[in-house]
Amino acid sequence: MAQTSQLLAPANGTVIALAKTSDPIFAQGTMGQGFGLTPTDGQVVAPVSGKVSMVADSKHAIGIVTNDGLEVLIHMGVDTVGLAGKPFQLNVVPEQEVRAGDAIATMDLEQIQASGLDTTIMVLITNSAQVLSGLDLTEGAVHSAEPVATAFLKSQEEAHDSSKKLSHAELAKFIVKNVGGKANVNNVIHCITRLRFYLKDEGKANDEILKNQRGVLDVMHASGQYQVVIGNEVVPVFEEVVKELGDLGDAPTQPQVDNGKNPVSKAFGNLIGFITGSMSPVVGVIAAAGILKGLLALLTLPQLGALLDVKSTAYITLSAIGDSAFFFLPILVGFSAAKRLNSDPIIAAVIGGVLAYPQLIEWGKAFKTMFEVGGFKFQFLNYSYSIFPMILAAWLAKKCEDWLKKILPSYLHMIFIPLITVLVVSVITLVITGPVIQGVANGVAVLINWLVSVSGWAGGLIIGGFYQLLVIFGLHWGVVPLVAQQIAGTGQSALNAIICSTMISQGAAVLAVALKSKKEDTKELGFAAAISAFCGVTEPAIYGVNLRYRKVFVSGLIGSAAGGFITGLFHGTMFGFTGGLIGFSSFFNPQHPTDLSSFYTFLLASAVSIIVSFIITWVWGYNDQMTMGKKVAKKQRPGSTK
Numbered sequence: 001m002a003q004t005s006q007l008l009a010p011a012n013g014t015v016i017a018l019a020k021t022s023d024p025i026f027a028q029g030t031m032g033q034g035f036g037l038t039p040t041d042g043q044v045v046a047p048v049s050g051k052v053s054m055v056a057d058s059k060h061a062i063g064i065v066t067n068d069g070l071e072v073l074i075h076m077g078v079d080t081v082g083l084a085g086k087p088f089q090l091n092v093v094p095e096q097e098v099r100a101g102d103a104i105a106t107m108d109l110e111q112i113q114a115s116g117l118d119t120t121i122m123v124l125i126t127n128s129a130q131v132l133s134g135l136d137l138t139e140g141a142v143h144s145a146e147p148v149a150t151a152f153l154k155s156q157e158e159a160h161d162s163s164k165k166l167s168h169a170e171l172a173k174f175i176v177k178n179v180g181g182k183a184n185v186n187n188v189i190h191c192i193t194r195l196r197f198y199l200k201d202e203g204k205a206n207d208e209i210l211k212n213q214r215g216v217l218d219v220m221h222a223s224g225q226y227q228v229v230i231g232n233e234v235v236p237v238f239e240e241v242v243k244e245l246g247d248l249g250d251a252p253t254q255p256q257v258d259n260g261k262n263p264v265s266k267a268f269g270n271l272i273g274f275i276t277g278s279m280s281p282v283v284g285v286i287a288a289a290g291i292l293k294g295l296l297a298l299l300t301l302p303q304l305g306a307l308l309d310v311k312s313t314a315y316i317t318l319s320a321i322g323d324s325a326f327f328f329l330p331i332l333v334g335f336s337a338a339k340r341l342n343s344d345p346i347i348a349a350v351i352g353g354v355l356a357y358p359q360l361i362e363w364g365k366a367f368k369t370m371f372e373v374g375g376f377k378f379q380f381l382n383y384s385y386s387i388f389p390m391i392l393a394a395w396l397a398k399k400c401e402d403w404l405k406k407i408l409p410s411y412l413h414m415i416f417i418p419l420i421t422v423l424v425v426s427v428i429t430l431v432i433t434g435p436v437i438q439g440v441a442n443g444v445a446v447l448i449n450w451l452v453s454v455s456g457w458a459g460g461l462i463i464g465g466f467y468q469l470l471v472i473f474g475l476h477w478g479v480v481p482l483v484a485q486q487i488a489g490t491g492q493s494a495l496n497a498i499i500c501s502t503m504i505s506q507g508a509a510v511l512a513v514a515l516k517s518k519k520e521d522t523k524e525l526g527f528a529a530a531i532s533a534f535c536g537v538t539e540p541a542i543y544g545v546n547l548r549y550r551k552v553f554v555s556g557l558i559g560s561a562a563g564g565f566i567t568g569l570f571h572g573t574m575f576g577f578t579g580g581l582i583g584f585s586s587f588f589n590p591q592h593p594t595d596l597s598s599f600y601t602f603l604l605a606s607a608v609s610i611i612v613s614f615i616i617t618w619v620w621g622y623n624d625q626m627t628m629g630k631k632v633a634k635k636q637r638p639g640s641t642k
Helices: 109-114 156-163 168-178 207-211 234-245 263-299 313-327 329-341 345-355 358-366 388-407 410-455 457-472 480-490 494-516 520-534 539-549 551-569 581-587 597-621
Strands: 004-008 013-017 033-039 043-045 050-055 061-065 071-076 088-090 103-107 121-125 132-137 140-142 147-153 185-190 194-199 218-222 225-229 369-373 376-379
Touching (some): 071 103, 185 329, 263 388, 345 388, 388 410, 410 480, 494 539, 494 551, 539 551, 581 597
Antiparallel strands (some): 013 140, 061 071, 132 147, 185 194, 218 225
C-alpha cells in the first residue's frame, strides 16, 4: 500500500484547487502540486510537521521539510514579496522543529487587500516530481489545522528510477515505453536537440513520466509531432531508439488521429512538420559548411596578412568543401524529405541532382531560355542553395510513386517507377513549380532582409526580445529555411545576425546560474547548457534551467533585446548560417574582405548581450533559495493531435 502524508489547512477559510488560484505560476503547477486557501483571518499554522528549512527575508513565505522528505512551501498572499514583510509576523526561525497545527505566522489581511493584492495562502510541495505519485484534495470551507489533502508518496524504487541517470540504451527503452510503445510509433526523426516522434495516438504517451526522468529536458506537442527534448546527447539516444523500435515497416509518418482539429490549423501544422522533418537532418552540415566558409574569409583578410591566397590550391580545395553542402543542397533536402515521407530517398536525391546539375546551373545564371510552349517562354533558374522547390518536388515524387504502384504491375516497379517519377517531377519542377516557388522564396527573403534593415534598432529590439519564445514551441524551425533562402538569394541575412544575439544571451544567463549556484547538479547542467548555447543551440539552456526558473529566461530575453538593438542600430548582417559565438566567422564578408563593419557589430552586440543577461540573472534572476519549477508544459500548437 502506498505511503501517505496528511496536509492540514493553514488557516480558517476556503480551500481551492491550485488551478483556480490567481497566479499562473502557482496555478500551472510550476512550483509543484498543492492547494490554495482563501483565509478569513490572519492566523497561519503549520500544515505539516517537520523542520523549518527557509524563511523569506520578506516574511511572506516559510519552507518546512517533513520526515517523509516533503519540501512544503507556505506562501502567504500573491505577489506580497513587494510589501517588504510589513503585513507579516513570524513565530518561527530556520532549523526550528514545528508540529502540524502549530502557529507559525500572522498576516494582516486588510493591509494586503489595501495594497490591491490577493490574500490566498498557497501550500505547495515543491519537490513533487521527485516524491509524489498523487495528491487528493477536498475543496470547500475548513477550519484551521483540519486535514484537507492526502499526499501519496512514491516508493523508494519509483523515486530512484526517476532520479538516476540512465545509459543511452536504458533511456531509449524508457522513452519508447512511455510514448506508447513501438506499436504506437509511426516514425521518428531527430533534430539538434529533440527526438521527434510521429505517433498514432499522442494520448497514449505519458508526458509527466517522461518530463520527470533525468535525461529528458521536456516534452511538447508541436508541428504534428510528439517531441522529446534530450539536449546535446540526442544523437546517441536517437540511435538507441531506432534499435529499440526495429523495423517500422511502411507505416505512415503522419498521425492518424483526427480529433476534429480545424482543417486550416491541421494543414498548417502538417506543413510545418514536413518542413521541419526535411530541414532538421541537414542543419548540422550547413552550419559546419558555414563555419568553414567564414574561416576562409578570415584567413584571406589583408589585415591579417592574407594568410591564404584565394588562388591557391589549398583555398580552392577548402572552399569547395565548404561550398558543397550549399551547392548540393537540393540533393540533401530531397533525400531528407523523402525519408520524412517514407518514399524512395534515392529517387528524390536524383531529382535534387537534376536541379544541381552544373550545366543547368550555368544556364540558370545566364537566364538562357530553353523552353517555349504555346507561346510561353520558360527560363532555367539556379537551384543550388535552394530549399523550397526541392521540398515540393519530394512531395510530388511521393504522390507519383504511390500512383504508379497502384497502376503498374509489380514486375515493372523497379525500373519504371524511378524512370517515370524522375522524368515527370524533374520537368514539372524545372518548368513550372521551381521558377514560381524560387521566385516567391527569393522575394520573401529579400523582403525580410529589407524590413529588418529599414526597421533598424526597432526591428532588432523586437526580434531579439521575442525570438527565443519560438524555440519554446519548436516554431523556430519555420525560420530556418527563410534564413537559408536569404543567404542563398542575397548572400547575407540581417535576420540571422539578430537571432545570433538571442543564442548568446540565453547562454550568458545560464552561465550566470552555473557560476552563482553552489548546487553541483545545477552547476554541471548550467555549464554544459552554456557551452551549447554559445555554439548556437539554446534548447538545453532553455529547457534545462532558464525556463524552469522563469526569471533566468526573462533575463536572457532582456539581454537578447539589447543585443538585437545594437545589431539593428548598426545594420549588422551575417554571410553564413552558424549562430552563437562559434559563428563569429560568419560575420566576415567573403565578397569584400576589407569590410569588417558586421564583424565589429557582432563583437559589440555579443558583448552587450552577455553583460546584460549575465548581470540581470546574477542580481535578479537567480539564487539558490529559489525553487526549480516543473519542466514547463507547453500549450497546444499547430499540428498537434491533442
